[in-house]
Structure formats: structure tokens, C-alpha cells
Amino acid sequence: MPPRRVITGRSQEPRQRFAEELRLLRAAKADSLRELGDKVGWDWSLFGKMENGHTLGSPEVVQALDQYYGTPGLLLALWELAMADPTQFKERYRRYMVLEAEAVSMWHYATSNLPGVLQTSEYARELLKAGGLKGEELDAQVEARMGRRELLLADGAPQFRTILSEAVLRTPLQDREEWHAQLEHLETMGHRLNVTIQVLPLATGLHGLSNTDTMFLRGSNGQTVVWIETGYSGELVQESATVERLQLRYDLVRDAALTPDLSRQFIERMLEEAPCEPLT
Incomplete structure (x- = not known):
């Protein structure tokens, strides 16, 4: 396992700490993103998004990286901390949506x-509007919610x-x-x-x-x-x-x-x- 690194002020934020660790571990292996994708068996572009902090990925991906880097449980623990961060509500919800589908x-x-x-479009609109959404964002969220109804049909x-x-x-x-x-x-x-x-x-x-x-x-x-x-x-x-x-x-x-x-x-x-x- 690589030597433990000092946690900087920047990396105390859970999401950035996770992304930073991913970048450092890949650099230590001297892998390109494409090489990492080939070796681990996942789309290399996903790893790029994870290292840039655009997504946290799934626990299955993180466990595969832990195994490849020889860091049993380290990345998964950092991933869980990032997911538990209240600012990551949307990320957790996206993961939920995948599981729902x-x-x-x-x-x-x-x-x-x-x-x-089970909501009609007007119910969804009034509820989302009460939550502070408006304009194009409101319209987009209502449309997305109506799309979810197809799941039961x-x-x-x-x-x-x-x-x-x-x-x-x-x-x-x-x-x-x-x-x-x-x-x-x-x-x-x-x-x-x-x-x-x-x-x-x-x-x-x-x-x-x-x-x-x-x-x-x-x-x-x-x-x-x-x-x-x-x-x-x-x-x-x-x-x-x-x-x-x-x-x-x-x-x-x-x-x-x-x-x-x-x-x-x-x-x-x-x-x-x-x-x-x-x-x-």
C-alpha cells in the first residue's frame, strides 16, 4: 500500500479528497485512463469523471479500484464519506434512480x-414550485418526474x-x-x-x-x-x-x-x- 499522505486543507472536503486519492493512485501506477479502463474492466471515461469530481461512481467500481490498487477498503471508505456529505444529495439521488430503474x-x-x-403533472409542478423551483428548471423537473411514471406502465x-x-x-x-x-x-x-x-x-x-x-x-x-x-x-x-x-x-x-x-x-x-x- 502507498505511504499515507498528509491530508491538506483542500482535501478535507470529502469529494475532493476522494478524487485526489484516485489521481494519486493512478499516477503511482503510471497508467493512462485508457490503460486503467482496460485493466479494471470499466469505461475509461468514467474514471476521468471520477478523478475530476464530476461523479463518485458506484460502489462496485470503487471496490474494483481498491482491488487493482491494493488498497483494500481505503477508496470505498473515502467514497462512503463523500456520499455521506450533505452537499452530495444529488449524487446519491442519481444512484438511487439507477437502482429504481x-x-x-x-x-x-x-x-x-x-x-x-403516482403524481400528475400539476401535482408535481405545485410541489416542486413550493420547493423553490421556477422557470425552465421547474419545467425540466416536472417533465423528468412524468417520465418516471412510465416505470409502472x-x-x-x-x-x-x-x-x-x-x-x-x-x-x-x-x-x-x-x-x-x-x-x-x-x-x-x-x-x-x-x-x-x-x-x-x-x-x-x-x-x-x-x-x-x-x-x-x-x-x-x-x-x-x-x-x-x-x-x-x-x-x-x-x-x-x-x-x-x-x-x-x-x-x-x-x-x-x-x-x-x-x-x-x-x-x-x-x-x-x-x-x-x-x-x-
């Missing part, structure tokens, strides 16, 4: 907002279960007509064979996921990861013991929720109660 089943719990894959779509806190359905859009359309879309999606919707009544009280939006993703290899999110940050949980603890909490919440049939009736009552005319 590859999932064979998805289990979700919502504290206050509908999951993106495509051939071979994953099995998807969401448990909605009653608070989600008691928080309407400002435009009552659009809120009615959102409830209709939710009711329609609930009839799909690959979609299960349950409602957790407020009367259930406090529980293990009271303040945490949660998405479990199971891949074709049988591995499950969890994305947990608040209004300001998100975390991808992959450590098996933590995943199991979260799964137990989810199972308890599911046991307390209304059955899918009763949940469908609940949404139908909401539709009957929701005014379909805009506020004047």
Missing part, C-alpha cells in the same frame, strides 16, 4: 406527499406498493379541479395488477416511520436497498442489518394500514368529497 419490486411509505411515480413493470399516510390525502392542491384529477389518477393506478395502494389512518398514531419517507428497492439479484428522505436530504441505505430494521418497521406499518380494498374505498370517498371546481 432496475428494481423488480418497490415498497414505499409516504408521510406527506404522493410518490413521484411498461411491459414487465415492477411490483409497486405504497402506504400513504392519511395526511397525504388530506393535503389538497390549491387548484381543486387538479386535485380531483390527481385523486382520479390515484384511483385508476390502484386498479393495476402491479400496483397496491394502502392508506394508513391518522388514528393509528405514532409509528416507526412517522417522519420518514421510505422506498425499498429489491433488485433481480435479491438484494434490497432503502432510500429514506426528508424534505431537505436523502440517504441510500445498503447495509443489510439496517435494511432489515427498516423492513421490520415497514411491516408493522403495513399491518396497521387499511387493506387495499378498504383503501380504494377511502380514496373513492375522497373523490366524492373533493370539489371539482376551482376556488374563486
Whole structure:
């Protein structure tokens, strides 16, 4: 293993520390990026982006580099520190999006907002606008979110279960007509064979996921990861013991929720109660 280097002021920032280590290790091997790609078996352009700090890569890539450089666990530890940095929320979310696209089943719990894959464009727009987006960025994010809905509609779509806190359905859009359309879309999606919707009544009280939006993703290899999110940050949980603890909490919440049939009736009552005319 190369001698330990002094951590400079610049490299105390986790992402830059990781990129710096990648550059130094490759320089010690005297490899070009193309040579590194050939030897490790990954696209060389990815390594260039990682060394420039444009991306952090995946844990699989980092583990392969650890093995090649003879630094067992070093790069993976630096990668985890960089991913844990609150400024890297977007990077972690991109990794989550890849896993979501590859999932064979998805289990979700919502504290206050509908999951993106069940949102109408107007629901997404109002929610993202409330978060500070506007103009072209807002339009782009709404379009991207609408693209995610295709995940549940495509051939071979994953099995998807969401448990909605009653608070989600008691928080309407400002435009009552659009809120009615959102409830209709939710009711329609609930009839799909690959979609299960349950409602957790407020009367259930406090529980293990009271303040945490949660998405479990199971891949074709049988591995499950969890994305947990608040209004300001998100975390991808992959450590098996933590995943199991979260799964137990989810199972308890599911046991307390209304059955899918009763949940469908609940949404139908909401539709009957929701005014379909805009506020004047």
C-alpha cells in the first residue's frame, strides 16, 4: 500500500479528497485512463469523471479500484464519506434512480406527499414550485418526474406498493379541479395488477416511520436497498442489518394500514368529497 499522505486543507472536503486519492493512485501506477479502463474492466471515461469530481461512481467500481490498487477498503471508505456529505444529495439521488430503474419490486411509505411515480403533472409542478423551483428548471423537473411514471406502465413493470399516510390525502392542491384529477389518477393506478395502494389512518398514531419517507428497492439479484428522505436530504441505505430494521418497521406499518380494498374505498370517498371546481 502507498505511504499515507498528509491530508491538506483542500482535501478535507470529502469529494475532493476522494478524487485526489484516485489521481494519486493512478499516477503511482503510471497508467493512462485508457490503460486503467482496460485493466479494471470499466469505461475509461468514467474514471476521468471520477478523478475530476464530476461523479463518485458506484460502489462496485470503487471496490474494483481498491482491488487493482491494493488498497483494500481505503477508496470505498473515502467514497462512503463523500456520499455521506450533505452537499452530495444529488449524487446519491442519481444512484438511487439507477437502482429504481432496475428494481423488480418497490415498497414505499409516504408521510406527506404522493410518490413521484403516482403524481400528475400539476401535482408535481405545485410541489416542486413550493420547493423553490421556477422557470425552465421547474419545467425540466416536472417533465423528468412524468417520465418516471412510465416505470409502472411498461411491459414487465415492477411490483409497486405504497402506504400513504392519511395526511397525504388530506393535503389538497390549491387548484381543486387538479386535485380531483390527481385523486382520479390515484384511483385508476390502484386498479393495476402491479400496483397496491394502502392508506394508513391518522388514528393509528405514532409509528416507526412517522417522519420518514421510505422506498425499498429489491433488485433481480435479491438484494434490497432503502432510500429514506426528508424534505431537505436523502440517504441510500445498503447495509443489510439496517435494511432489515427498516423492513421490520415497514411491516408493522403495513399491518396497521387499511387493506387495499378498504383503501380504494377511502380514496373513492375522497373523490366524492373533493370539489371539482376551482376556488374563486
